[in-house]
Amino acid sequence: MKQLFLFGAALTILAAAESCKGKTSYDKTKSGLMYKIISDEKNPVVKKGEFLKVHFQQKVRDTVLMSSFTSLPEYIRVDSVGPEYSPLEVFTMLRKGDSLVVAQITDTLEKKGMGQLPPFMKKGDHLLLTLRVLDVFKDEAAVEADREKEAEAFKEGEVKVLQQFMASKKINAQPAGKGVFVEIQQQGTGAVADTGKTVSVMYTGTLLDGTKFDSNRDTAMNPTKQPLTFTVGQQQMIPGFEQGVKLLSKGAKAKIYIPSMMGYGRRPMPGGKGYDHLIFDVEVVDIK
Incomplete structure (x- = not known):
């Protein structure tokens, strides 16, 4: 007070x-x-x-x-x-x-x-x-301990915002861990995209209000419309994207809901203000 x-x-x-x-x-x-x-x-x-x-x-x-x-x-x-x-x-x-x-x-x-x-x-x-x-x-040790505590509490608040958003839209998504949720729209076949596997995906990224900030399906952003290929577990992608993809197998289509702390944090996305929650509409093209 x-x-x-x-x-x-x-x-x-x-x-x-x-x-x-x-x-x-x-x-x-x-x-x-x-x-x-x-x-x-x-x-x-x-x-x-x-x-x-x-x-x-x-x-x-x-x-x-x-x-x-x-x-x-x-x-x-x-x-x-x-x-x-x-x-x-x-x-x-x-x-x-x-x-x-x-x-x-x-x-x-x-x-x-x-x-x-x-x-x-x-x-x-x-x-x-x-x-x-x-x-x-x-x-610095005391600072880092407090920073981690603050970040965890902040992420818990973000997860609640995502849950309220999904409930308001009647979205049936399953938790993928670490505050990430996945709405599987089409099941794939074979093994899931586990750590160490190379995954190729087509994707569109939006904010919660539908603002598109990135897509390799959009020729303005990716003229050749080539899949995005990365190796799971090598920190080549934002943590929330990898966390969601781990539930998917080849041919799967899904939406991944990511709190900002598992995304880009304070860095604002185009059309955003920083600490933006993200939705990725993805299709797994291949897993090797």
Whole structure:
């Protein structure tokens, strides 16, 4: 509850910064970076070499450029940083439970070597970062343990989304393991595509809303319409695709439903936003 209150205060400052940039009260680093830390100061300040576990959001005007609040937290190693007009300057001042707002002026970013501004940024804009410190870890081993725990919990939530989607469409799919589901539409013959076997497939990949992002059946994407051939178990494909194909034999036709954590993760597919759940409509042409 305390962290939510602190972050709510950070959002209030962020809103004030957007609506009335000149009147918002910021502190400044030696480089001129504007920042505001909201803290109850009950926890110790992070030490050099430790790691911050954070959720963050970055905006320009009303456009959200990046955000982790609906996905997975980030982990940032804290080191001493001299004046360089970067949020890294401020991270050494943070504590567990703190919220932070950082405002970078685009004109200053350009002067300090950012180069030409991207199309979504104009002179006089403020690049606004809002960040909440969830935890502090002393070493990489603790970070990796927590990262795995967060990823597993996130994947469980994704699987529930897939299950709800399939239930709403009355899709009869069987679990293939690791959060992947397979709807077999035509049974094949012979042995299934087990580890070590070379598999050739025709496929079409879509998002849950039907947006097509890849297909070797589409001549615009694959002029020769050649099958995709790969060896199962050699990590040549995304994990969810391999996991689903393992249930299929030669001649099988199926749809494979894949949570984003077994797909492309945060990388957005064409037409997607990152952390996209995937559907692959596949036909197994051959298994050797």
